[in-house]
Structure formats: structure tokens, C-alpha cells
Amino acid sequence: MGYNKRMPRSGDKARRRLQKAALELFSERGYEQTTASEIAARAGVTERTFFRHFLDKREVLFDGQITLRAALTGAVAEAPETLQPMEILYWAFRSVEQILEDNRPFSGPRQQVIANTPALQERELAKTAALTDNLLLALRDRGVDERVATLAAQTGMAVFHYAVVSWFADASRPLGAYLDEAFDELCRLSSPLTVTDAQRRQFLCYNLPQQSNGEN
Amino acid sequence: MGYNKRMPRSGDKARRRLQKAALELFSERGYEQTTASEIAARAGVTERTFFRHFLDKREVLFDGQITLRAALTGAVAEAPETLQPMEILYWAFRSVEQILEDNRPFSGPRQQVIANTPALQERELAKTAALTDNLLLALRDRGVDERVATLAAQTGMAVFHYAVVSWFADASRPLGAYLDEAFDELCRLSSPLTVTDAQRRQFLCYNLPQQSNGEN
DNA sequence: CAGTATAATGTCACAGACTGACATAACGAC
DNA sequence: GTCGTTATGTCAGTCTGTGACATTATACTG
Structure with missing residues (x-):
């Protein structure tokens, strides 16, 4: 070199x-x-x-995001072709697990500080939104329909965030376990149609019948 | 008085x-x-x-949110008991339609300014997050399971936001039309199982088979 | 090793975002 | 009018963030 x-x-x-x-x-x-x-x-x-x-001043706590972003979008791009949108995201989230585990000594106190500071929470929301947008684009580049990609990215990020927060609260189990649980819950929620057990994640279904004419 | x-x-x-x-x-x-x-x-x-x-300085553009928040949470609380979570949100969004239509002369230029200012976009994300949280709590107060409420509020807000943005871009049609369309799309997306046409909004389904063992 | 280009850092001056403390003015009630 | 409450004005000061210019450290070259 x-x-x-x-x-x-x-x-x-x-x-x-x-x-x-x-x-x-x-x-x-x-x-x-x-x-x-x-x-x-x-x-x-x-x-x-x-x-x-x-x-x-806020930005001093937010540059690890660059690494995470690169890893996530890269994983989305390189995921197997056979996967469905949400599967791709699951794949991507699992692939950055190690990165987050390694950074935990730094991330722990960091989350604590953010939790106590509205100004920093605001910045974190902005970073998360930017990351979500990157996921959207990465999915779209794979040929996923833009609106599907939007919804998938949004939902996926919500689930990911939920898992990470749980993991921060209790790191006795690996992040992957929380991720699996969160996706399990996503599948089970509002889905009386789900047939089998946790081994076969299948459907997340929202019931949306005709509106009740709620005109003001 | x-x-x-x-x-x-x-x-x-x-x-x-x-x-x-x-x-x-x-x-x-x-x-x-x-x-x-x-x-x-x-x-x-x-x-x-x-x-x-x-x-x-930013807050000067963000206090209409208080009115909207009150209207939305109120509508969620007073929606018919028979409705499902996402139906409740649809009801609530429709019920604030008039408020948004009335405020459009102010909201139009406001959105324009926000679109050109990262600092204001950040604030708007924070406000939206707060609103989402309020929806979550309102749903939970109706007895909806907390995790279901979280997911519903998140997804609902995403759809609502999508509709409002579309309406800002072209106000030749009422906001309600965009709302209906957005919910229609939400139902159709990823749902080859959806049976009938727009009149019967039915299911939003994500396929989530077993993971492909994506261990880094 | 002396020299040089480049990028990081230091120094200084300054505008703008906020805040605390105290004084003043407007308005409603009586 | 008088009084009490509340918005507003005044002023001094701290902190954030930036532009302009000088200085220093480093990698490479000869």
C-alpha cells in the first residue's frame, strides 16, 4: 500500500x-x-x-451511521435474488448484527445520552429517516416497485428499531434473537390467518373493509 | 360569557x-x-x-400541529367500537380532512419552505413522530394491544403522510380522494390475495417465509 | 537531510440564536 | 381611578457556528 x-x-x-x-x-x-x-x-x-x-454540536454523536448505512445498502444489493422485499430487509438487518454488537460499548452510553436530550432525539429521527430512504432506494434498484419499497422500508425500519431498542435494554441475548422475535411479532400481529408456528413466518394481514363514511 | x-x-x-x-x-x-x-x-x-x-426559530411554523393532534386523538377515541385498528385510523384521518382543507392557504407555502430547509424537515420529523406516538396511545386506550397499536400507528401515519403530500402537490381533488387511494394502495401492495376491486379494501399481506440463514 | 506541497490546525473577529433579570406598559376587574 | 395580572421592552451576556488568514505538522521528493 x-x-x-x-x-x-x-x-x-x-x-x-x-x-x-x-x-x-x-x-x-x-x-x-x-x-x-x-x-x-x-x-x-x-x-x-x-x-x-x-x-x-449534535453531529459529533452521529457518524457511525455512515458505516451502518453502507453495510445495510450493500447487504440489500447483494442479497439472493429469490428473496421477497421483507426477506431482503431481514437478511440485511442480520448481516449488520456483528457491527452493532462490536459498537455496543460505545452505543450504550450514547443511547443513554440521546434518551435524555430532545435535541439529539430530533437528530436521530432525521438520521433514521435518511437511512429508511436509502433502504427504499436500494430496494428500488433491485427492481422492487417503488411504493412497495416505500412501505417495506418504513415497516422494516420500524421493526429493526424496535429490536435494537429491546437489545439496548437487555443485552443478555444477542441482537439476532430480538430481531427474530420482532419479525415474528410482525407476522403474528393482526393475522388470525397465520397457520403454523414460529418456524413458518407467513403473513401479516391488516383488515381494511369499506369505510364507515366518517365524514367529519 | x-x-x-x-x-x-x-x-x-x-x-x-x-x-x-x-x-x-x-x-x-x-x-x-x-x-x-x-x-x-x-x-x-x-x-x-x-x-x-x-x-x-423553527417552532414558529409548527403549532398547528397541536390542533391536528387534538382532533386526531379525539377522533380515535370516539370512533365506533366495531372498527379494527386500521379502520379507526382511516376514520380519524377522514375526520380531520376539513381542518386540513381549511388551512391549506397557509399550509401550501409552509410546505414549500420546509421542503427547502433541512433544519425544518428535521423538526417536522420530530412532530410527526410525536403525533404517531399520540395515535399509538389513543389506540392503546381503546384496548388495542400495544404492539399492534405501534405497528398500526406507524403504518397509518406513513399512509396519511403519503396522501397529504400527494394532495399538496395537486389540490385539484379533495384530500379524501388521495386518502382513499393511499389506503387502496396499502391494501393492494404485496397482496396477490386481494380478491375484489377498490370497493372492498381487504388485506395487506407481507410474505415472510423462513430466513435464508444470512449469518453475515 | 533540506525543501516543498498539502491538509490540519490555530487565531481572530463577528453574526445570529437564545436566556435571565429587571423595568414598563397595556388591559380587565373592581 | 386603582389594583393586579400579563404581555412586552430593554439590556447584558453566553453559546453556536462561520469566514478569513496565519501557522504548523506531515508525506513525499530530490
Whole structure:
């Protein structure tokens, strides 16, 4: 791996130090009570450098998303051709399981901080929405009808999120177990038609008869 | 309607003037290029007063949500007992149709501004999430199982949002028509089992056979 | 090893978003 | 009118985020 272009100092260490310092300070005194300048100081750099690495104060906790996004969209693209839309998503979610397990030491405190900070929850919603949109596009690129893809991505993300939250609450079992359970529940919900047991996930059915003429 | 408590000046006019001024300025020069001070000036008040009425600059475009939330949760609570979860939501959405139609002169430009401003899109996601949560609780209060309610609220909001966006894009037809279409599509999607035509909305079915053992 | 290009960082100045504290003005009730 | 309540004004100050320019560290070159 030789260089043919010039590669001056990377600044990657500083970035990581900033993230670490931010998470620590947020955990100690809370997000609002922590100043960008203080984060920079603990990381040994200037406030200006902080804002060069992260567009705003919130963003310092949200760049692992890039890795996750790449992994998920990649998995969707490379899933077997025979799979149905929701199966593809299940495949994709299972394939990023290891990534999430590895990051848990960082993700745990992170989720704690987010749970205590409305501003950060807002950002997380935005990131999740962006991720959902990426899944939509990845499905569409496989030839899935756009509206089906939209609905599948939305529902799939909801299920995924539900599983991850459960896993954060109790990590005694692997994430995959929660994922299986969440998909099981998705299948069983509103489906009196489901025939067999957990081994055969089959249908999720919503009953939607004619409207009751609810005109105001 | 006599008063027994003291009711000094309401400050409600100023609030409305601020919202109007904000929407105008955002439409003219854009959100980022508009200062809170400028909004206040056009409304004939001080910047400080602006921030007394709205917790932050974004919030000035998001208080109609309160009305909508009340109407929706109320409709869910008062829907006929015989309805299924998704039917309840359909009923609720139809019942707020008039409110949205009435507010369209305001909502139109508002959507335009939001579409051009990431910061505002973020806030809108947060508001939608909060609304979804309220729907969840309203369904749960009717005795709907919490997990079913979660999934129904999520899916329902997605469909509702889809319909509203379509209606914003082309208001030549009433919102109700788009709502019907969106629910129709929800029923037809992934459901080769759907028997009859649009008149009988019946099933939304996701196929979820056994996983393909996608272990990373 | 000295030199150089490149990218990260530092320094400074500044606008804009918010907030707390205190003073003032408007309005309803009596 | 007087009084009490509430919106608003005034002002000082902190924090976020940005542009412009100078400085430093690094990888490569000769």
C-alpha cells in the first residue's frame, strides 16, 4: 500500500478524541450543560477544529451511521435474488448484527445520552429517516416497485428499531434473537390467518373493509 | 360569557402576526437568510417577544400541529367500537380532512419552505413522530394491544403522510380522494390475495417465509 | 537531510440564536 | 381611578457556528 499522492496528517485521531470527549462530557453533565469549547479542550484541540470535523454540536454523536448505512445498502444489493422485499430487509438487518454488537460499548452510553436530550432525539429521527430512504432506494434498484419499497422500508425500519431498542435494554441475548422475535411479532400481529408456528413466518394481514363514511 | 378571573391582554394577535411574518420572510429570502429579529420587526414586536412565543426559530411554523393532534386523538377515541385498528385510523384521518382543507392557504407555502430547509424537515420529523406516538396511545386506550397499536400507528401515519403530500402537490381533488387511494394502495401492495376491486379494501399481506440463514 | 506541497490546525473577529433579570406598559376587574 | 395580572421592552451576556488568514505538522521528493 504505497502512496503516490501526498497524504499529510490525517486528523482522524483528533476526530476520534473529540467523539470520545463529547460522549464523556455529555454523560457526566448532560448535553446542554456541555460547551463545544469544553469538548475541544478535553480533546486537546480548539473549538474551531471541533466545528471543522462536525457540522454542528449534535453531529459529533452521529457518524457511525455512515458505516451502518453502507453495510445495510450493500447487504440489500447483494442479497439472493429469490428473496421477497421483507426477506431482503431481514437478511440485511442480520448481516449488520456483528457491527452493532462490536459498537455496543460505545452505543450504550450514547443511547443513554440521546434518551435524555430532545435535541439529539430530533437528530436521530432525521438520521433514521435518511437511512429508511436509502433502504427504499436500494430496494428500488433491485427492481422492487417503488411504493412497495416505500412501505417495506418504513415497516422494516420500524421493526429493526424496535429490536435494537429491546437489545439496548437487555443485552443478555444477542441482537439476532430480538430481531427474530420482532419479525415474528410482525407476522403474528393482526393475522388470525397465520397457520403454523414460529418456524413458518407467513403473513401479516391488516383488515381494511369499506369505510364507515366518517365524514367529519 | 362573563369573566370571573382576570384576563389582561392576550398576546394572541402578536403571535399570529409573528407566524405570518415568518412565513412571508422565509418564502421570500429563505429560512437561513431570515433573522429572528427581522421577523419580530415585521410583526411590530421585539426579538425577545418572538422567543417568548416560540421556544426556537423553527417552532414558529409548527403549532398547528397541536390542533391536528387534538382532533386526531379525539377522533380515535370516539370512533365506533366495531372498527379494527386500521379502520379507526382511516376514520380519524377522514375526520380531520376539513381542518386540513381549511388551512391549506397557509399550509401550501409552509410546505414549500420546509421542503427547502433541512433544519425544518428535521423538526417536522420530530412532530410527526410525536403525533404517531399520540395515535399509538389513543389506540392503546381503546384496548388495542400495544404492539399492534405501534405497528398500526406507524403504518397509518406513513399512509396519511403519503396522501397529504400527494394532495399538496395537486389540490385539484379533495384530500379524501388521495386518502382513499393511499389506503387502496396499502391494501393492494404485496397482496396477490386481494380478491375484489377498490370497493372492498381487504388485506395487506407481507410474505415472510423462513430466513435464508444470512449469518453475515 | 533540506525543501516543498498539502491538509490540519490555530487565531481572530463577528453574526445570529437564545436566556435571565429587571423595568414598563397595556388591559380587565373592581 | 386603582389594583393586579400579563404581555412586552430593554439590556447584558453566553453559546453556536462561520469566514478569513496565519501557522504548523506531515508525506513525499530530490
